[in-house]
Amino acid sequence: GQKCILTGLWRNELGSKMQIQEVKGDGTFSGEYKTAVSLARRPIQPASLNGSQHFDEAGQPTFGFTVNWKSFSDSTTVFTGQCFVDENGKEILETMWLLREKAKAPNGWEATRVGTNVFTRIKGQNV
Numbered sequence: 339g340q341k342c343i344l345t346g347l348w349r350n351e352l353g354s355k356m357q358i359q360e361v362k363g364d365g366t367f368s369g370e371y372k373t374a375v376s377l378a379r380r381p382i383q384p385a386s387l388n389g390s391q392h393f394d395e396a397g398q399p400t401f402g403f404t405v406n407w408k409s410f411s412d413s414t415t416v417f418t419g420q421c422f423v424d425e426n427g428k429e430i431l432e433t434m435w436l437l438r439e440k441a442k443a444p445n446g447w448e449a450t451r452v453g454t455n456v457f458t459r460i461k462g463q464n465v
């Protein structure tokens with residue numbers, strides 16, 4: 339069945355929280371990303387996210403989404419990954435991301451960073 343639908347609250351290993359609204363019939367979704375990355379002291383306002391997922395009979399769809407950061411820099415992160423469901427029905431989102439900082443000039447070697455992130459669902463209580 340379609341076990342892993344991305345709607346709901348997720349947290350990554352940095353402690354950032356992501357809230358994904360209902361996934362449309364074509365797999366597209368929107369939501370908000372509250373980063374735990376606070377290089378600036380100011381309270382970080384939530385960033386919007388948009389993406390799409392596949393619907394997978396095995397319930398382990400691939401997806402991608404984009405986060406346009408609002409806080410200290412005009413930067414963008416794109417995530418792509420897959421939802422895996424373990425034998426107890428626990429879902430994790432294994433992702434890789436590219437973070438693009440706005441550079442002054444082209445070919446800025448320092449402009450793009452890459453990394454991995456794992457998101458787990460936040461159930462009712464442990465928000």
Ligand SMILES: O=C1C=CC(=NNc2ccccc2C(=O)O)C=C1
Pocket residue numbers: 350352354372373374375407408409410411413415435437453455
């Ligand atoms: O203003 C900014 C700029 C970049 C940011 N990057 N966060 C990330 C980049 C890659 C993976 C996870 C995160 C995160 O915040 O959880 C956050 C706020």
